[in-house]
Amino acid sequence: MSNYKMHILVCGGTGCKSANSDKIVDNLNEQLKINNMDQEVKVLKTGCFGFCEKGPVVKIEPDNTFYVQVQPEDAEEIVKEHIVKGRKVERLLYEDPETEEKVSNSKHMDFYKKQMRIALRNCGFIDPSNIEEYIARDGYHALGKVLTEMTPKEVINVVKESGLRGRGGGGFPTGLKWEFASRYEADQKYVVCNADEGDPGAFMDRSILEGDPHSIVEAMSICGYSIGATKGKVYIRAEYPLAIKRLQKAIDDAREAGLLGTDIMGTGFEFDIELTYGAGAFVCGEETALIHSMEGLRGEPTTKPPFPAESGYWGKPTNVNNVETFANIPVIILKGANWFNKIGTEKSKGTKVFALAGKINNVGLIEVPMGTTLREVIYDIGGGIKNGKKFKAVQTGGPSGGCLTEKDLDTPIDFDNLIAKGSMMGSGGMIVMDEDNCMPAVAKFYLEFTEEESCGKCTPCRIGTKRLAELLELITTGKGTMEHLDELKRLSRVIKDTALCGLGQTAPNPVLSTLDIFWDEYVAHVKDKTCPAGNCKKLLKYYIQEDKCIGCTACSRVCPANAISGTVKHPHTIDQEKCIKCGACMDKCKFGAIIKK
Amino acid sequence: MAKIKSFEELKKIKEKVQSNVELREKGENIDKLVQVKVAMATCGIASGAREVMNFIIDDLAKQGIKNVVVTQTGCMGYCYAEPTIEVTMPNSEPVVYGNVTIDRAKEVIEKHIKNGELIDGIIPVTHKTIE
Numbered sequence: 228m229s230n231y232k233m234h235i236l237v238c239g240g241t242g243c244k245s246a247n248s249d250k251i252v253d254n255l256n257e258q259l260k261i262n263n264m265d266q267e268v269k270v271l272k273t274g275c276f277g278f279c280e281k282g283p284v285v286k287i288e289p290d291n292t293f294y295v296q297v298q299p300e301d302a303e304e305i306v307k308e309h310i311v312k313g314r315k316v317e318r319l320l321y322e323d324p325e326t327e328e329k330v331s332n333s334k335h336m337d338f339y340k341k342q343m344r345i346a347l348r349n350c351g352f353i354d355p356s357n358i359e360e361y362i363a364r365d366g367y368h369a370l371g372k373v374l375t376e377m378t379p380k381e382v383i384n385v386v387k388e389s390g391l392r393g394r395g396g397g398g399f400p401t402g403l404k405w406e407f408a409s410r411y412e413a414d415q416k417y418v419v420c421n422a423d424e425g426d427p428g429a430f431m432d433r434s435i436l437e438g439d440p441h442s443i444v445e446a447m448s449i450c451g452y453s454i455g456a457t458k459g460k461v462y463i464r465a466e467y468p469l470a471i472k473r474l475q476k477a478i479d480d481a482r483e484a485g486l487l488g489t490d491i492m493g494t495g496f497e498f499d500i501e502l503t504y505g506a507g508a509f510v511c512g513e514e515t516a517l518i519h520s521m522e523g524l525r526g527e528p529t530t531k532p533p534f535p536a537e538s539g540y541w542g543k544p545t546n547v548n549n550v551e552t553f554a555n556i557p558v559i560i561l562k563g564a565n566w567f568n569k570i571g572t573e574k575s576k577g578t579k580v581f582a583l584a585g586k587i588n589n590v591g592l593i594e595v596p597m598g599t600t601l602r603e604v605i606y607d608i609g610g611g612i613k614n615g616k617k618f619k620a621v622q623t624g625g626p627s628g629g630c631l632t633e634k635d636l637d638t639p640i641d642f643d644n645l646i647a648k649g650s651m652m653g654s655g656g657m658i659v660m661d662e663d664n665c666m667p668a669v670a671k672f673y674l675e676f677t678e679e680e681s682c683g684k685c686t687p688c689r690i691g692t693k694r695l696a697e698l699l700e701l702i703t704t705g706k707g708t709m710e711h712l713d714e715l716k717r718l719s720r721v722i723k724d725t726a727l728c729g730l731g732q733t734a735p736n737p738v739l740s741t742l743d744i745f746w747d748e749y750v751a752h753v754k755d756k757t758c759p760a761g762n763c764k765k766l767l768k769y770y771i772q773e774d775k776c777i778g779c780t781a782c783s784r785v786c787p788a789n790a791i792s793g794t795v796k797h798p799h800t801i802d803q804e805k806c807i808k809c810g811a812c813m814d815k816c817k818f819g820a821i822i823k824k
Numbered sequence: 825m826a827k828i829k830s831f832e833e834l835k836k837i838k839e840k841v842q843s844n845v846e847l848r849e850k851g852e853n854i855d856k857l858v859q860v861k862v863a864m865a866t867c868g869i870a871s872g873a874r875e876v877m878n879f880i881i882d883d884l885a886k887q888g889i890k891n892v893v894v895t896q897t898g899c900m901g902y903c904y905a906e907p908t909i910e911v912t913m914p915n916s917e918p919v920v921y922g923n924v925t926i927d928r929a930k931e932v933i934e935k936h937i938k939n940g941e942l943i944d945g946i947i948p949v950t951h952k953t954i955e
């Protein structure tokens with residue numbers, strides 16, 4: 228029995244770590260020693276709490292106090308006040324933006340109230356580098372259970388009945404996938420964990436690997452048992468150094484504890500895991516490209532069938548699952564299919580992790596039951612739009628997805644509903660946009676991304692995405708025509724129908740979805756040569772408001788193009804022909820007389 | 825860690841290390857548990873609040889009572905009656921006891937926490953719990 232009476236959890240996720248959370252740990256330990264409390268209070272470094280926007284996060288248990296934006300210097304006050312005297316450090320508590328009240332118990336924060344954590348159950352709760360902490364949370368018990376009490380077929384059935392669908396983007400039923408892989412006979416089979424995570428704005432897989440790596444080790448072993456594989460591979464981005472470090476430690480510790488390797492828990496079952504680093508090419512997240520990349524070949528996709536379940540890594544039956552998909556497995560085994568499939572919607576069971584980003588107050592990582600509405604996610608959990616601006620759209624599904632708007636806010640989020648609305652779940656990136664976001668520019672951003680990431684194997688994608696990006700460039704710089712808009716549509720359809728792999732097939736989605744919903748905005752760009760959102764630089768015009776200008780001449784002195792004329796104490800004017808839209812005048816004017824639109 | 829040779833052995837290890845995370849699990853469910861807050865301002869500490877707190881924690885552990893969270897809190901404003909503790913049963917209003925000696929702490933555990941009976945020593949003002 229440990230003597231610790233309090234635990235201080237310090238976020239060691241990538242976000243908080245880069246904001247110096249390691250130093251907070253050091254300072255806390257030092258202060259505890261000074262105050263003679265180091266035997267009573269334990270400091271732990273955990274994975275991401277999800278509330279990265281307000282990091283570094285420090286949580287104190289058992290009174291569940293949640294401190295935000297903690298600086299290393301704050302360690303002294305936290306120990307002296309909270310730990311020694313039991314007085315919460317008011318200024319470090321989270322302040323509810325609406326009520327402006329300080330909330331100390333994280334359970335009472337809007338950010339956490341509507342969440343339900345299954346895949347993230349241990350993130351921000353345990354020390355991910357300590358295998359005992361994982362075991363204390365029933366870690367490896369699901370593996371023990373399947374090895375001693377269940378046949379492989381029974382395991383597959385539980386996963387099938389749970390209704391779990393792949394979290395990597397496709398949403399394919401996981402149990403079914405395992406069943407396919409189990410059916411093929413071979414001298415060697417493989418379990419692959421897809422930790423490539425290429426979507427812009429997405430970081431859920433990274434956070435799971437950083438915050439709870441053992442859950443992936445355990446789940447892959449369970450999968451191996453059920454399909455008859457003895458080897459596991461994690462394909463992980465080399466840009467995820469912390470995730471790699473924690474995962475490698477988890478693998479090493481599990482092996483040492485006899486939970487990985489030969490004769491696992493004395494049952495005779497054998498399974499081991501190795502890491503393979505990806506160089507961070509988006510297309511390598513696609514199963515077949517990923518497998519080629521692991522074999523040392525170019526990361527190019529091939530047509531399916533054959534599916535990896537039949538012929539994957541080195542031509543052997545291979546089961547590929549996403550990190551988050553795996554993270555659900557141990558809980559499903561322990562709590563049962565019924566427990567899991569009661570959560571969520573008719574056809575999408577369980578929860579989904581989303582990486583909230585963009586113009587939202589609480590940027591971070593959240594996990595909600597399927598069927599939660601976009602409104603709940605954006606307003607209740609996400610705290611609404613930043614700076615009181617108006618909500619415009621939310622982009623889901625990354626480069627393969629599309630935009631949803633005001634009218635979709637009450638849609639319960641699940642795989643099928645999002646597709647029906649013209650977007651998709653994808654891996655869970657959710658980028659919130661406000662009135663200042665220009666939709667043709669958003670489409671352009673994604674197309675430039677896919678153009679860059681196209682592997683070049685097939686023409687529709689290689690040339691097509693390039694042409695789409697060019698068209699969008701014309702449109703956003705005022706050189707577009709109505710014919711260009713037609714061309715955009717036609718080309719999008721062709722690419723969708725003819726590209727070889729998922730990257731190309733879905734690349735036009737951001738274009739089609741924004742064209743569809745924001746047609747007027749596209750037309751404004753090509754016909755009126757204006758950007759209604761005030762974003763496209765080339766289309767903006769700077770104006771001086773006569774009634775506000777006092778004629779101080781400050782603007783005309785900074786204008787590099789000599790575009791501003793006027794005499795002292797009289798309103799100035801801008802010559803649109805000469806103006807190069809640098810914005811210098813607007814920054815300079817102290818009277819707010821210059822506007823752009 | 826030494827090799828785990830059976831599922832049974834894994835379960836035993838879990839029992840052993842369970843207490844590592846117990847505190848935190850309690851914190852996550854704090855609203856559903858009995859909360860005991862010990863006032864730990866300077867006057868509280870001077871009159872023995874720390875000893876009382878340690879006693880409560882140890883006694884609960886000894887008796888295997890798991891649905892109680894003991895934390896410290898700041899000044900409750902009853903310096904004349906230190907040490908003071910605040911006991912909150914789930915879904916009820918908090919009750920504050922003053923002059924809590926080890927004996928009275930024992931009584932609070934036996935009668936109030938275990939059976940929900942109020943005992944002597946309550947400070948009966950319109951007490952507002954402190955965050």
Ligand SMILES: Cc1cc2nc3c(=O)[nH]c(=O)nc-3n(C[C@H](O)[C@H](O)[C@H](O)COP(=O)(O)O)c2cc1C
Binds near residue numbers: 396552730
């Ligand atoms: C272009 C492209 C990129 C993809 N990138 C990823 C990725 O980064 N991570 C991932 O898990 N799945 C990615 N996928 C989906 C995978 O191909 C595959 O469906 C998934 O790993 C299967 O696991 P799941 O059933 O658990 O979702 C991508 C698919 C395509 C077409």
Ligand code: SF4
Binds near residue numbers: 682688729
């Ligand atoms: S669609 Fe694009 S990414 Fe896919 S194979 Fe063709 S060129 Fe490569």
Ligand code: SF4
Binds near residue numbers: 775778782
């Ligand atoms: S800086 Fe502003 S106020 Fe001064 S002349 Fe220019 S527009 Fe007018």
Ligand code: SF4
Binds near residue numbers: 769786
């Ligand atoms: S935007 Fe730049 S170029 Fe145009 S008027 Fe202002 S300072 Fe001159």
Ligand code: FES
Binds near residue numbers: 274276279282283
């Ligand atoms: S990285 Fe610390 S809360 Fe996310």
Ligand code: FES
Binds near residue numbers: 664667752761766
């Ligand atoms: S490209 Fe942006 S609104 Fe124009």
